[in-house]
Amino acid sequence: xxxxxxxxxxxxxxxxxxxxxxxxxxxxxxxxxxxxxxxxxxxxxxxxxxxxxxxxxxxxxxxxxxxxxxxxxxxxxxxxxxxxxxxxxxxxxxxxxxxxxxxxxxxxxxxxxxxxxxxxxxxxxxxxxxxxxxxxxxxxxxxxxxxxxxxxxxxxxxxxxxxxxxxxxxxxxxxxxxxxxxxxxxxxxxxxxxxxxxxxxxxxxxxxxxxxxxxxxxxxxxxxxxxxxxxxxxxxxxxxxxxxxxxxxxxxxxxxxxxxxxxxxxxxxxxxxxxxxxxxxxxxxxxxxxxxxxxxxxxxxxxxxxxxxxxxxxxxxxxxxxxxxxxxxxxxxxxxxxxxxxxxxxxxxxxxxxxxxxxxxxxxxxxxxxxxxxxxxxxxxxxxxxxxxxxxxxxxxxxxxxxxxxxxxxxxxxxxxxxxxxxxxxxxxxxxxxxxxxxxxxxxxxxxxxxxxxxxxxxxxxxxxxxxxxxxxxxxxxxxxxxxxxxxxxxxxxxxxxxxxxxxx
Numbered sequence: 030x031x032x033x034x035x036x037x038x039x040x041x042x043x044x045x046x047x048x049x050x051x052x053x054x055x056x057x058x059x060x061x062x063x064x065x066x067x068x069x070x071x072x073x074x075x076x077x078x079x080x081x082x083x084x085x086x087x088x089x090x091x092x093x094x095x096x097x098x099x100x101x102x103x104x105x106x107x108x109x110x111x112x113x114x115x116x117x118x119x120x121x122x123x124x125x126x127x128x129x130x131x132x133x134x135x136x137x138x139x140x141x142x143x144x145x146x147x148x149x150x151x152x153x154x155x156x157x158x159x160x161x162x163x164x165x166x167x168x169x170x171x172x173x174x175x176x177x178x179x180x181x182x183x184x185x186x187x188x189x190x191x192x193x194x195x196x197x198x199x200x201x202x203x204x205x206x207x208x209x210x211x212x213x214x215x216x217x218x219x220x221x222x223x224x225x226x227x228x229x230x231x232x233x234x235x236x237x238x239x240x241x242x243x244x245x246x247x248x249x250x251x252x253x254x255x256x257x258x259x260x261x262x263x264x265x266x267x268x269x270x271x272x273x274x275x276x277x278x279x280x281x282x283x284x285x286x287x288x289x290x291x292x293x294x295x296x297x298x299x300x301x302x303x304x305x306x307x308x309x310x311x312x313x314x315x316x317x318x319x320x321x322x323x324x325x326x327x328x329x330x331x332x333x334x335x336x337x338x339x340x341x342x343x344x345x346x347x348x349x350x351x352x353x354x355x356x357x358x359x360x361x362x363x364x365x366x367x368x369x370x371x372x373x374x375x376x377x378x379x380x381x382x383x384x385x386x387x388x389x390x391x392x393x394x395x396x397x398x399x400x401x402x403x404x405x406x407x408x409x410x411x412x413x414x415x416x417x418x419x420x421x422x423x424x425x426x427x428x429x430x431x432x433x434x435x436x437x438x439x440x441x442x443x444x445x446x447x448x449x450x451x452x453x454x455x456x457x458x459x460x461x462x463x464x465x466x467x468x469x470x471x472x473x474x475x476x477x478x479x480x481x482x483x484x485x486x487x488x489x490x491x492x493x494x495x496x497x498x499x500x501x502x503x504x505x506x507x508x509x510x511x512x513x514x515x516x517x518x519x520x521x522x523x524x525x526x527x528x529x530x531x532x533x534x
Contacts, residue, residue: 030227033295034059048075062227088205113138115149122264123180124202131264134165139261139271153271156260158184158195162213162318165263169201169312171220177201177209181263187254187277189521200265208266211309212301216318217325218309219286219301226298229287237522241280241287243300248280248287251326251520256290279326286327303327324515332508339501346498350491363387363395364481368464373471379411381465384479386417391457396485398449399427400478401468406430408468408475414452417459425450451485 039054056074063069066086072079113120118135122128128142132153139150167179181200186193196214198221203209210221230242239250256277261269280287284303289296303325306318364387370380389395401408407430415422430444468475517523 030062032060032062032226032297035294062225064225064227066225067227111147113140113149114147115140115152123178124204124264124266127266128264129266129268130261132262134262137262141268142264153260156184157193158186158197158259161197161199161262163199163211163313163315167313167315169309169314171201171209171312172206175203175206177203177206179211179263181261181265183258183262183265183269184260185256186259187252187256189254195259200263210299210301215323215325216306216321217328218304218306219325219327220304221288221299221301224287224298224300226296229289229298231289235278239280243287243298246282246285248282248285250278250522251281251286251517252277252279253521281327283327284329301327303329323519324512326516326520328516330509330512332505332512334505339505342498343495343502346491346494360482360484360486362480362482363389364462364479366462366480367476367478370464370466370468370475370477372474373467376471377467379465379467380475381463384462384464386459386461387481389455389458389460389481390483392454393483394454394485395452396449396482397425397427397452397462398447398480398482399429399464400447400480401429401475403429403431403446403468405432405434406469408466408477410464410466410477412450412479413463413465414455414481415461415463416456417461419456419458422463423452423455425452 035058036055037058039050039052039056041052042050054074056072058073059071061069061071066084068083068085070081072081111120111122112118113133113135115138116133116136118133120131120133120135122131122142125142131140131142131147132138133140137153139153141148141150161182161184163179163182165179165182168176169179170176178201179199180202183198183200184195185198186195188194196212199211199213201209201211208223212219212221224243228243232239232241235250235253237250241248241250254277255274257274258269258271261271276291278289278291280289286301286303288299288301290299291297304312306321310316310318364384366384368382368384370382373380395414397412397414399410399412401410407428410427410429411424412427413422413424427448427450429446429448431442431446432444433440433442435441462479462481464477464479466475466477
């Protein structure tokens, strides 16, 4: 993949080289990156062009990563002190062999660095962005045990609907590792590392719903806008200019963000990892950093505990419910009988009749069901469950009513010919039902089918427990939905991205 194209100038040479070098000769080139750190350069100084193919390597891989080499490297890039060509004020370069631009802390001039020599470019315009919260020269440990120093800082912005939104980027430097970035936006922080662009799988177009893949993760597009440099301070490894603009496209998969920056001649990818205020304060040994506001694009949701671990009691409830089936027993029928209530002498004189005796087992609930063939009528039954030994009784009311008909909307029904009532467990023993009732057509006998069942799984306790235990994961999911809504409301692709948002995280 072509990562950069431009014009190179032959400045100097040392030792033997296999071609004639002309000082200050310019030639076009293209740098390419491939998977697995593959690297290539097309050199257009010859016709036909030369193509160099190789691989990017670390200092350790070429034998320069031991302690002795590190000391030589550290000495070679030690801070160089010099004066500002504009105001004469002192300034120091942390990486004089790598820096291309530096700002004077005394007169706010932007200076060009040419092999350690400084030349004045222009005075910087005042920054419209808020002040930097970390100073140039601050040191912090990242990547486990690698100490970086802040050597530069930029204020950048994007514009939406005529409003500028600012953020700060701090350039971190370690002589043996190179450059990294620390991004501060809305008081959220990201540690940013470069990415081989050939390792990023990207579609042909950048649009709403676009995704890219990197390192086994899929990232969703969040923003695509021109990013402008508003202010710079410190030193930089490229020729930064106030007002320069790049196309910046951000893709997210919390807690990481994949960013692409493009110009006409260069494309760069980087991956940012979200860091909390507490982590930054610990890293730099500072306190009272401004508190973040809103939800950062790649800020991880930390409340998943409520709907992951909070769902465990629900699972346990289901397991207990399954295990209780053989313990409590399956529903059994103790009595099924049809009884005939004789016609009443008047509408208010109830009639009563007894069932045959039946056995009741202890420690089990009891359901009494009554069925009467009523049509557009009612029957009101009082049922007593009598212990034949103690003569103690439990009473329940079982009202039955059923109506039907038709109208302009069609056929309709109301009520039911069958009604039941449930009792808690009673002492074991032999019982008899006494059924006493009144009914609408009292002049005629009323046949009633009665049934007594035990170990009836009504599910009331289970449902109550289910609702109570579901409150925690439910509110956890509400929090997650609110968090994701806050994340995507600032995205220019909010509606499309939210519909495909995941988790977890």
